[in-house]
Amino acid sequence: MNYESLYSDYSELIIKNNNIESDMFVKYNVKRGLRNTDGTGVLVGLTEVGDVHAYIMDENEKVPVEGRLRYRGIDIFDLVKGFQDEKRLGFEECVYLLLFGELPNKEELDKFSALLDSRRKLPRAFTEDMILKAPSRDIMNKLARAVLASYSYDSNPDDTSVENTLRQCIDLIARFPAMAAYGYQAKSHYHDGNSLFLHSPKEGASTAENILHMIRPDCSYTRSEVEILDLLLVLHAEHGGGNNSTFATRVVSSSGTDTYSAIAAAIGSLKGPKHGGANIKVMQMMENIKANVKNWSDEGEVSDYLIKILNKQANDGSGLIYGVGHAVYTLSDPRGIVLKKKAQELAKETGNEEEYNLFTLIEKLSPEVFARVKRSDKVVSANVDFYSGFVYKSLGIPHELYTPLFAISRIAGWSAHLLEEIINGGRIIRPAYKNVLGKVAYTPMKDR
Incomplete structure (x- = not known):
């Protein structure tokens, strides 16, 4: 018997018996995706960690406004300008702000940075037993496994007190x-046949410096590269309580489970192409456009191909222009604005201005094409993923690390929300699902 063929038969059976008509969701006023009918999010919690703002409500109508992002009340533009004007790196300061709710002075920042520095090395035999012995083609899955495995190396893993959870989060x-x-190095070696490079974390170096130090065979990097990567880490560190991975952190932790289980769930969420995995999808889409559009500066030709993408006739058939549009942002994504400026600088430095101009042209044309094809008045703009892949590529970072870099940054926000949930939550998050099937009589075997 061919057991493999059973999966196809079983799949058809599952689809047949799990297909709920769309009008049922309307009938019962279901908040699909925890969204209201006007596209706004259903309010399920309160937070002081991050604030994402993109519209105002005027007489029950959603009015788009320029996007705003605040970390602990501080505007992201001000935060970035602050450390860049002083020619400092900002990620460690950003982590301190998110965790503790206020900006550190120099002594506090130095002490906190030293604490992080002292915890960068993995436990003894961890790399060999938990990473090298089971290399994964996807680094996000490997990262989730490494987090879950950390439970076994923790002498006090189940204590959910604030102090112990903070210790685990900082680690x-x-x-x-x-x-x-x-x-990544394990994947590159065991799956791609490249040499294996394992560099120990560099003592006294920042998070951004250590990333470049450990992923590059020769451990080399420039100050400019470090500053750009540090900026990306800051921009990805937090995005409010409602983003999918952060909400996953809060949902899972509300059950009272351990830190490692909650963070692993967040990694699984971030991996998805509708969330953190979108940056890879943007770059794959751009490669497809570059291969199929002859004149990258011809607005008509580019527009025609975007129409094909939206009509599921080109790229991956999803009907999505990756990197354009956002669950919350309307007129603009402030992170995208900052990254676009940096992408332009990088394009000039690396001689990739033609490709950068294609990005900007797609950014310009997409809202108009989207409105025409979808017959929608929804306001869309480029989001952070649209330019982040371009920046990563310009830095020579392998595409397998695009989403893991997002996780390296967002663990700061996840940790802050995890602690906030522990302090203020108190109840397991348990929304309702209505059963619309009704009672079904049991049929004896002989009558089936």
Whole structure:
């Protein structure tokens, strides 16, 4: 018997018996995706960690406004300008702000950075037993496994007190770069046939410096490269309580489970192409466009191909222009604005201005094409994923690490929300699902 063929038959049976008509969701006023009918999110919690703002409500109508992102009340533009004007790196300061709710002075920042520095190395035999012995083709899955495995190396893993959870979070924030870098090196060696490079974390170096140090065979990097990667880490560190991976952190932790289980769930969420995995999808889409559009500066030709993409006739058939549009942002994504400026600088430095101009042209044309094809008045703009892949590529970072880098950054926000949930939650998050099947009589075997 061919057991493999059973999966196809079983799949058809599953689809047949799990197909709920779309009008049922309307009938019962279901908030699909935890969204209201006007596209706004259903309010399920309160937070002081991050604030994402993209519209105002005027007489029950959603009015788009320029996007705003605040970390602990501080505007992301001000935060970035602050450390860049002083020619400092900002990620460690950003982590401190998110965790503790206020900006550190120099002594506090130095002490916190030293704490992170002291926790960067993975436990003894961890790399060999948990990473090298089971190399994964996907670094996000390897990262999740490494986080779950960390439970076994923790002498007090189930204590969910604030102090113990903070200790666990700081360890994960410090160790994510090594977990991701070694996961990538294992994949590159065992699956791609390249030489294996395992560099120990560099003592006294920042998070951004350590990432470049560990993923590159020669450990080399420039100050400019470090500053750009540090900026990307800051921009990805937090995005409110409602984004899918952060909400996953809060949902799972509300059950009272351990830190490692909650963070692993967040990694699984971030991996998805509708969330953190979108940056890879953007670059794959751009390669497809570059291969099929002859004149990259011809608005008509580019527009025609975008129409094909939206009509599921080109690229991966998803009907999506990756990197354009956002669940919350309307007129603009502030992270995208910052990254676009940096992408332009990088394009000039690396001689990739023609490709950068194609990005900007697609950014310009997409809202108009989207409105025409979808017959929609929804306001869309380029989001952070649209330019982040371009920046990563310009830095020579392998595409397998695009989403893991997002996780290395977002662990800061996840940790802050995890602690906030522990302090203020108190109840397991348990929304309702209505059963619309009704009672079904049991049929004896002889009558089936």
